[in-house]
Amino acid sequence: MHGPFEAGASRVYQRVAVLGVGLLGGSFALAIKRRGLAREVVGYAKSPSTLNAALAAGVIDHGADSALRAVTGADLVVLAVPVAATAALLKQIALGVSAGSLLLDVGSTKADVALAAQQALGARAGQFVPCHPIAGGEVSGVQHARAALFDGCRVVVTPLDENPPTLVDAACALWEGLGAHVARMTPAEHDAAFAAVSHLPHLLAFAYVQALTRQPKGGGYLQLAGPGFRDFTRIAASDAVMWRDVFHANGSEVLHQLQLFKQALAAFEAQLRQGNWSLLENLIRDASASRQAWSTPSVDDDIA
Amino acid sequence: MHGPFEAGASRVYQRVAVLGVGLLGGSFALAIKRRGLAREVVGYAKSPSTLNAALAAGVIDHGADSALRAVTGADLVVLAVPVAATAALLKQIALGVSAGSLLLDVGSTKADVALAAQQALGARAGQFVPCHPIAGGEVSGVQHARAALFDGCRVVVTPLDENPPTLVDAACALWEGLGAHVARMTPAEHDAAFAAVSHLPHLLAFAYVQALTRQPKGGGYLQLAGPGFRDFTRIAASDAVMWRDVFHANGSEVLHQLQLFKQALAAFEAQLRQGNWSLLENLIRDASASRQAWSTPSVDDDIA
Numbered sequence: 077m078h079g080p081f082e083a084g085a086s087r088v089y090q091r092v093a094v095l096g097v098g099l100l101g102g103s104f105a106l107a108i109k110r111r112g113l114a115r116e117v118v119g120y121a122k123s124p125s126t127l128n129a130a131l132a133a134g135v136i137d138h139g140a141d142s143a144l145r146a147v148t149g150a151d152l153v154v155l156a157v158p159v160a161a162t163a164a165l166l167k168q169i170a171l172g173v174s175a176g177s178l179l180l181d182v183g184s185t186k187a188d189v190a191l192a193a194q195q196a197l198g199a200r201a202g203q204f205v206p207c208h209p210i211a212g213g214e215v216s217g218v219q220h221a222r223a224a225l226f227d228g229c230r231v232v233v234t235p236l237d238e239n240p241p242t243l244v245d246a247a248c249a250l251w252e253g254l255g256a257h258v259a260r261m262t263p264a265e266h267d268a269a270f271a272a273v274s275h276l277p278h279l280l281a282f283a284y285v286q287a288l289t290r291q292p293k294g295g296g297y298l299q300l301a302g303p304g305f306r307d308f309t310r311i312a313a314s315d316a317v318m319w320r321d322v323f324h325a326n327g328s329e330v331l332h333q334l335q336l337f338k339q340a341l342a343a344f345e346a347q348l349r350q351g352n353w354s355l356l357e358n359l360i361r362d363a364s365a366s367r368q369a370w371s372t373p374s375v376d377d378d379i380a
Numbered sequence: 381m382h383g384p385f386e387a388g389a390s391r392v393y394q395r396v397a398v399l400g401v402g403l404l405g406g407s408f409a410l411a412i413k414r415r416g417l418a419r420e421v422v423g424y425a426k427s428p429s430t431l432n433a434a435l436a437a438g439v440i441d442h443g444a445d446s447a448l449r450a451v452t453g454a455d456l457v458v459l460a461v462p463v464a465a466t467a468a469l470l471k472q473i474a475l476g477v478s479a480g481s482l483l484l485d486v487g488s489t490k491a492d493v494a495l496a497a498q499q500a501l502g503a504r505a506g507q508f509v510p511c512h513p514i515a516g517g518e519v520s521g522v523q524h525a526r527a528a529l530f531d532g533c534r535v536v537v538t539p540l541d542e543n544p545p546t547l548v549d550a551a552c553a554l555w556e557g558l559g560a561h562v563a564r565m566t567p568a569e570h571d572a573a574f575a576a577v578s579h580l581p582h583l584l585a586f587a588y589v590q591a592l593t594r595q596p597k598g599g600g601y602l603q604l605a606g607p608g609f610r611d612f613t614r615i616a617a618s619d620a621v622m623w624r625d626v627f628h629a630n631g632s633e634v635l636h637q638l639q640l641f642k643q644a645l646a647a648f649e650a651q652l653r654q655g656n657w658s659l660l661e662n663l664i665r666d667a668s669a670s671r672q673a674w675s676t677p678s679v680d681d682d683i684a
Contacts, residue, residue, distance in 0.1 A: 210606040230606065259604065272592055273605040277612045279648055280584060282667040287637075287644035288576055289670040298674055300563065301577040302514040302534065307611040308581045313672045316665035323652055323660060333591075334649060340591035344583055345638060348627055356627060361620035363586040366593040368617045370602055 086253035087246065092117045093150035095143050095165060097130040099212055100182045101156030102221025105135050107254045110223040120146035122157075130218045144172045151177045152250075159183040160321040166196035166204075173197070179204040180247055184270065184318070185325035186234045186263035193236065202238035205247040206263060207231055208270070209256060216315045227255035234263040271329035275322055276337060279330060281312035282319070390557035391550065393482075396421045397454035399447050399469060401434040403516055404486045405460030406525025409439050411558045414527040424450035426461075434522045448476045455481045456554075463487040464625040470500035470508075477501070483508040484551055488574065488622070489629040490538045490567035497540065506542035509551040510567060511535055512574070513560060520619045531559035538567040575633035579626055580641060583634060585616035586623070 092114040094101045101119070108114040119136030120143045121127040127139045140146035147153045147169045157165055162181060173179065179197075183189050186206045193204040211229040231251040235244045248258045261269070288294050323330055347356035396418045398405045405423070412418040423440030424447045425431040431443045444450035451457045451473045461469055466485060477483065483501075487493050490510045497508040515533040535555040539548045552562045565573075592598050627634055651660035 210604070230604070232604065268597070269601045269604050272595070272598070272601045273609050277588065277609060279652075280588060280645070281612060281671075282664050283645040283648050284581065284584060284641055285667040285671050286647075286663060287641040289667075290644070291576070291640055293572070294576070297573045297576045300514070300534070300536070300573050301674070304615045305577050305581060307614050308585060309671050309674075310611045311608045312667050312670075314668060316661050316668050319664050320657055320661040324655075324657055327652055327655075331649070331652065334645075336595055337588055337591040340594070341584070341587040341638075343590075344587050345635070348583075348631055348635065351628075351631075353624055353628055357620050357624040359590060360586050360623050363589040363593075363616050364618060364620050366616075367585075367589050367613050370605070370613075 086113050086249040088112065089114045089152040090116065091150045092152045092154065093140070093146040094119045094136060094154045094156060095146060095169070096155065096157035096161075097121045097126060097135060097218050097221075098156060099216050099218070099220050099225075100209065101154065102130055102133075102135045102218040103211075103223065103225035104154050104156060104182070104254075105130075106221055106223035107226055108250075111253055111255075113250065113253050114152070118146050118150065126218060130221075133218065133221075135218055135221055143168045147172045147174075147177075149174065153177060153179045155179070155181040155183075158318055158321050159185050159189060159325050162189050163192035163196060166192055170197055170200065173200050173203065177203060178243055178246055178250075180207045180250075182207060182209055184208060184274070184322050186232075186266040188325040190234065190236055190263040194238070201236060202240060203243065204236065205239055205244055206234045206236065207247060207251070208234070208266060209251070216318070224255075226251070229256050231256040231258050232266050233258055233260050234266045235260065236263075267326050268329050271326055271333045275326055275330045276333040278311050278314060278319055279323070279334065280337070281309050285309055285312040390417050390553040392416065393418045393456040394420065395454045396456045396458065397444070397450040398423045398440060398458045398460060399450060399473070400459065400461035400465075401425050401430060401440060401522050401525075402460060403520050403522070403524050404513065404529075405458065406434055406437075406439045406522040407515075407527065407529035408458050408460060408486065408558075409434075410525055410527035411530055412554075415557055415559075417554065417557050418456070422450050422454065430522060434525075437522065437525075439522060439525055447472045451476045451478075451481075453478065457481060457483045459483070459485040459487075462622055462625050463489050463493060463629050466493050467496035467500060470496055474501055474504065477504050477507065481507060482547055482550055482554075484511045484554075486511060486513055488512060488578070488626050490536075490570040492629040494538065494540055494567040498542070505540060506544060507547065508540065509543055509548055510538045510540065511551060511555065512538070512570060513555070520622070528559075530555070533560050535560040535562050536570050537562055537564050538570045539564065540567075571630050572633050575630055575637045579630055579634045580637040582615050582618060582623055583627070583638065584641070585613050589613055589616040 094105045097119045105117045117136045118138045118140050119130050120140045130136050131139050181189055189206045194201045209226055209231045211225050233248055251258050344359055398409045401423045409421045421440045422442045422444050423434050424444045434440050435443050485493055493510045498505045513530055513533055513535040515529050537552055555562050648663055
């Protein structure tokens with residue numbers, strides 16, 4: 077593989093501040109230590125019990141009693157809080173951010189995070205590189221944190237116009253150093269793409285599970301569900317607050333994708349109602365062939 | 381476990397006719413031999429190349445050049461063809477069915493199969509016990525057949541009014557003998573339940589993949605899809621002819637479930653459009669809690 081970051085290994089950070097020590101923040105803390113890319117990891121969590129759990133599990137080296145104290149003196153700051161909390165957190169730390177330090181986040185939406193950084197950080201906005209590691213899933217909490225979470229996963233980096241290219245390269249090199257593969261695009265491109273491949277499927281899975289369980293015989297039907305149901309609905313077990321925030325942050329793109337889906341579903345329904353079996357078969361064949369041709373991007377693939 | 385069939389092990393069949401040697405038929409042939417419940421397995425397939433592949437792979441002991449020849453002298457006949465082909469196949473074999481033999485199928489819909497058996501088999505209809513093993517998935521073809529396919533899987537048995545109870549027990553004992561767990565219900569109950577937990581999810585997954593891949597940037601978006609997409613759409617890779625037939629056979633129940641889904645989806649969309657974030661969160665929380673509470677029925681569970 078000849079990716080853009082193979083030659084340039086990540087620098088080693090002296091003091092990493094991880095703000096939010098849930099699944100993603102905790103896994104980041106574990107991974108950067110395991111890979112030898114951080115000398116010290118300081119954690120901060122709004123809830124003292126979460127912070128204590130992270131300390132007790134050895135996920136972080138130290139706990140800070142405020143986000144501002146955590147970032148003071150840090151050369152790397154990782155925001156791993158729900159996206160809706162990002163703007164407020166950035167305001168809390170704006171005055172403590174060191175010159176030349178790198179800030180990044182791990183949120184599932186990017187245009188809102190980019191705007192929040194530009195508004196909250198002012199002249200320091202160029203130090204913030206928005207990132208989205210495609211990792212996590214339906215579990216959450218520091219108890220699920222693991223050093224290998226980012227190994228082989230894809231990370232989308234969506235630079236701001238204000239970012240110096242060297243800092244974007246540093247962010248990409250860091251993710252590659254954690255075993256991830258980096259793709260770069262704009263925040264808007266990211267949000268349009270993930271509305272299509274992630275946010276809409278979550279909405280559909282939530283709505284489907286609600287429709288199933290709210291019907292009178294739903295409980296009995298659930299007893300008969302098999303592996304197809306299990307996989308189709310796995311993402312419906314995801315965290316409600318996180319997904320409320322994703323839909324809030326990316327509502328217009330999600331609604332756009334929803335309209336495209338409803339049009340496709342209406343075509344299937346029309347053939348089914350009208351008994352046009354060969355047309356229905358063609359629609360299914362198209363979808364089936366597309367899905368069969370797709371495969372999870374390999375860790376050996378070059379990243380554009 | 382104290383299921384109804386623990387004491388009564390399955391009888392051993394002298395000559396098993398497997399009509400259709402794809403994934404399910406081939407796996408049944410392998411499984412019944414592996415478990416020592418058949419002395420000889422004769423296969424039939426409409427396509428000679430499929431039959432030769434099954435012979436070459438050792439999936440069946442002999443091939444027959446007609447379905448009628450295959451069932452002649454058989455004490456167990458297994459129909460493993462697409463559900464839409466069941467009626468025609470039953471007519472072909474009706475005159476060759478031995479008195480006292482057991483016939484069963486493995487189709488995903490049951491009311492249509494029950495009706496086809498009653499119409500085609502006449503006085504012999506009581507020998508046909510409709511069955512649906514919840515196994516298979518998005519692959520098909522004898523090359524994927526494996527003896528362990530039914531191990532730990534659930535099989536729904538939907539007796540006809542004409543079935544002698546001893547024959548229903550024999551069918552259940554046979555599936556248990558292959559490692560499966562049996563649930564009994566009526567064909568109509570089966571079709572209502574599986575429209576909800578299987579057929580509608582397939583329709584939604586097909587429509588979603590179509591909507592995604594038909595949009596101008598869909599190909600690029602697909603490159604960014606991750607594990608959530610992979611699992612949500614796995615069933616969209618399923619066989620087009622099989623699923624056309626399922627929707628054909630169970631259209632009214634599928635349309636009923638589709639209406640319930642569209643109502644639920646409309647509620648999610650309304651909260652999203654109106655920015656009712658706490659109401660949206662409540663809907664998601666309901667779905668997430670329901671899905672978290674569900675787990676694949678364990679192989680150690682008692683079966684009602």
